[in-house]
Amino acid sequence: MLAAHPAAQAAAAAEAHGFLSPSGVEIAFLLVGLVTLGAAVVTVTTRQLVHAALWLVMALGGLAVEYLLLTAEFIAWVQVLIYVGSVVVLLLFGLMLTKAPIGRSPDADSGNRPVALGVALAAAVALVWVVVDAFRTTWIDLDGAVQGSTEVTGATLFKHWVLPFEALSVLLLAALVGAIVLSRKKEQER
Numbered sequence: 001m002l003a004a005h006p007a008a009q010a011a012a013a014a015e016a017h018g019f020l021s022p023s024g025v026e027i028a029f030l031l032v033g034l035v036t037l038g039a040a041v042v043t044v045t046t047r048q049l050v051h052a053a054l055w056l057v058m059a060l061g062g063l064a065v066e067y068l069l070l071t072a073e074f075i076a077w078v079q080v081l082i083y084v085g086s087v088v089v090l091l092l093f094g095l096m097l098t099k100a101p102i103g104r105s106p107d108a109d110s111g112n113r114p115v116a117l118g119v120a121l122a123a124a125v126a127l128v129w130v131v132v133d134a135f136r137t138t139w140i141d142l143d144g145a146v147q148g149s150t151e152v153t154g155a156t157l158f159k160h161w162v163l164p165f166e167a168l169s170v171l172l173l174a175a176l177v178g179a180i181v182l183s184r185k186k187e188q189e190r
Contacts, residue, residue, distance in 0.1 A: 036062030
């Protein structure tokens with residue numbers, strides 16, 4: 001039996017599934033993405049620092065769910081363990097050690113919201129431009145290893161990203177030591 005041409009197979013798959021009839025995974029991806037986006041917006045707009053940290057947990061957890069829906073289980077668990085588990089706990093420890101106010105923080109708002117919005121929009125446009133330009137001609141090898149698999153991710157991480165990964169761990173350690181030093185100075189002043 002002769003195999004059908006790949007373009008004919010793709011057309012048959014598109015007719016069977018339909019271009020505008022999303023699957024359950026696509027609907028879940030969209031809904032989780034909207035919740036994650038909402039949590040990220042609340043993270044940067046709330047005036048309570050502890051609430052901002054908790055909304056950050058929600059946004060980072062939503063990203064982990066998105067990775068699971070994209071069948072990148074390893075990246076999803078790294079997201080949960082590193083970002084949700086470690087970074088947010090480090091942030092909360094920093095807030096507690098520096099005795100950040102629990103309620104509303106009027107000094108947390110500098111009044112530069114229009115400038116911040118302009119910078120955020122410019123950064124978003126630049127990021128979209130860079131990503132589209134970088135991946136415009138990139139094709140996924142469907143016969144090779146799965147892109148989100150542990151094998152491919154580990155090879156990429158230990159081949160190209162070891163130095164940034166270690167620099168990030170040193171940065172987080174320095175932030176924790178800095179928070180401890182700041183809290184010690186305030187106790188000695190009393």
